[in-house]
Amino acid sequence: MQTLKVAIAGFGGVGRATAELLLQRRDRYRQVYGVDVRLVAVCGSRAGLADANGLQAGQLAALQPGLTGPAFIAASGASVLIEAGPSDFRSGGPGLAYLREALAAGQDCIVISKGALVHSGPQLRELARASGAMLKLSGAAAAALPTLDLLQHSLAGCQVLAVEGILNATTNYLLDAMRTQGLGFDAALREAQAGGFAEADTRNDTEGWDTACKLLLLANFGLGADLTMEDVDVEGIHAVTAQRIDSWAKQGLVPRLVGRLERVNGTLRASVGIKTYPLSDPFAQVNGKNKAIRLSSDAMGETIAIGCGVEPLATAAAALKDLEHILQARAARPALSKDHPA
Ligand SMILES: NC(=O)c1ccc[n+]([C@@H]2O[C@H](COP(=O)([O-])OP(=O)(O)OC[C@H]3O[C@@H](n4cnc5c(N)ncnc54)[C@H](OP(=O)(O)O)[C@@H]3O)[C@@H](O)[C@H]2O)c1
Structure with missing residues (x-):
């Protein structure tokens, strides 16, 4: 079975709800997509947790000081980043540094905070295009309402x-x-x-x-x-x-x-x-x-x-809808390349 490693930067109400929902849905990801989705890192502004074998729900209560930042997320080996930090459209907020690093490295990104996308949207779109990473933002664009x-x-x-x-x-x-x-x-x-x-x-x-x-x-x-x-x-x-x-x-x-x-x-x-x-x-x-x-x-x-949905569950579910679309797109890639060999 393939493994997909996911990290979450920004671990407040929405980040935690997203982590819990993702862990609840792991059986679904195995059954529907044949993928073992592992949550390998989470972090807030000062502390975080990492485990390459996958964090469990019971571990998420106590974060370890110092485990945070774009380099910490990059070192976790995640190939999908969920960004759920504070939103500041005037400066881009802390999400901007996480997204720049992840997209440049070809990590697929699911963005929940609006700040970086409003501040530097075209630049982030270009980073994603250049690296082939997917950039999804349902959680930032009205979440439970499909837009x-x-x-x-x-x-x-x-x-x-x-x-x-x-x-x-x-x-x-x-x-x-x-x-x-x-x-x-x-x-x-x-x-x-x-x-x-x-x-x-x-x-x-x-x-x-x-x-x-x-x-x-x-x-x-x-x-x-x-x-x-x-x-x-x-x-x-x-x-x-x-x-x-x-x-x-x-x-x-x-x-x-x-x-x-x-x-x-x-x-x-x-x-x-x-x-x-x-x-x-x-x-x-x-x-x-x-x-x-x-x-x-x-x-x-x-x-x-x-x-309208009940928050923060509705926004977490919107972000994980993006994850399902990423799983579908990843599943389609080998078939495409078989049909159309390079
Ligand atoms: N709440 C909703 O219903 C909703 C709906 C749609 C979208 N959103 C968006 O979702 C985002 C999160 O909302 P929320 O309600 O979860 O906010 P929140 O409870 O204030 O959580 C924000 C989190 O970001 C962390 N953070 C701050 N600076 C960071 C940094 N440099 N690196 C890593 N993490 C950092 C904070 O860490 P500390 O805990 O260490 O301070 C906190 O864990 C916001 O952008 C919001 O606009 C929220």
Whole structure:
């Protein structure tokens, strides 16, 4: 049986959930793909663990100080890296160094944090192309909601004319709370924070940056664009008053924070802002912490997906969906080379 060694850099809520789910699914990987998938290394910012024979679930509680960093991951012998560190799109975050080293060495990468992909997406794409490594990012691109899969697989061959997405759960939750209770932004945020439905600092979400990051990933990795944050018009929800909420409600309109990509004269335009929808529109029904995406293409018309999962399991499962795609692609390689000898 073939062995596939996997490492995880970034071992907080999502990294741990991914490790646990991967270990639970080892029998599935053996049965379906004939591959012994081993978790050979994990690390946080200061500590980690490594075992070439595969870590077991019981070992993951106590990490050893000093075992961390891109060189530690490289030394583990993993051929797949799952990156789940903190996301910082302005600097690229710690994930950038892990991804540069892994992709340059030809390791397949499954990326969950958005920062490095937004900061240096085209460069990372080029490193992957040059080394032949696979670069997957479902966990970073709205996780449980299928987005890149729709662009890359379901609409393959079509020209995508427009993408519209409710891509951030926190802002959708807040806009719903404002609408149903007639509150302005500040009052709704205070109430959500008091109830534990929003974090202490939600500016990344409410100012629209998280949606803009996900939109850039869809543009650059789903549609082959080379956009940067400067190309995106970004508006958040923090200026929404109770009066605006009331006026929309009287017109039967539901506000959503959406990211939009549109082809205008052959150029891809990107924007994030509030858009209102009549109750008859499916986007008006995407309540609470749900997310949604609507794609318009030349030949397949309009496609809509709506989804939400319980975190951090949903994001872990999105990352391991990428692992399944890597296992499928690896399984297909020998057959391809037999059919088409070099
Ligand atoms: N939570 C969600 O539902 C969700 C959904 C989709 C995507 N994401 C993304 O997933 C990523 C992880 O989220 P999370 O909720 O798991 O965050 P978290 O609990 O804060 O965990 C972050 C982890 O990254 C580690 N880290 C920091 N610097 C590092 C470095 N230089 N090398 C290695 N590890 C480093 C931290 O280590 P220490 O423990 O030592 O500090 C911690 O283990 C974020 O980028 C987030 O945006 C999260």
